Amino acid sequence: MPTLAELEKWLTTGQTASRLRKSRQGVTWLVENKRIRAVKTQAGWLIDPKAVEDYARKESE
Numbered sequence: 001m002p003t004l005a006e007l008e009k010w011l012t013t014g015q016t017a018s019r020l021r022k023s024r025q026g027v028t029w030l031v032e033n034k035r036i037r038a039v040k041t042q043a044g045w046l047i048d049p050k051a052v053e054d055y056a057r058k059e060s061e
Contacts, residue, residue, distance in 0.1 A: 002039065002048070010039075010046040019052055020059075030055070 002010070013024045016036075020027065028045065031038040037051040 007039070007041075007046055009049065011049055011052060013045050013047065016047045016052055020056055 011019070013027045013031075016022075016027045017024045022030075027036075027047070030036045031045050031047065036055050037048040038045045
């Protein structure tokens with residue numbers, strides 16, 4: 001489990017969608033299908049920025 005300090009740097013689904021050029025629903029699908037690491041909060045999903053980078057790199061190969 002990430003620390004609170006780490007979570008402050010994590011991305012929202014909207015930010016992740018912009019970085020991956022996908023819809024927010026597409027990002028949610030990736031999270032729910034464990035393609036990218038995230039945690040569910042009361043405000044919604046928070047997504048690990050390193051997981052987003054790794055996913056983007058794999059997609060570009």
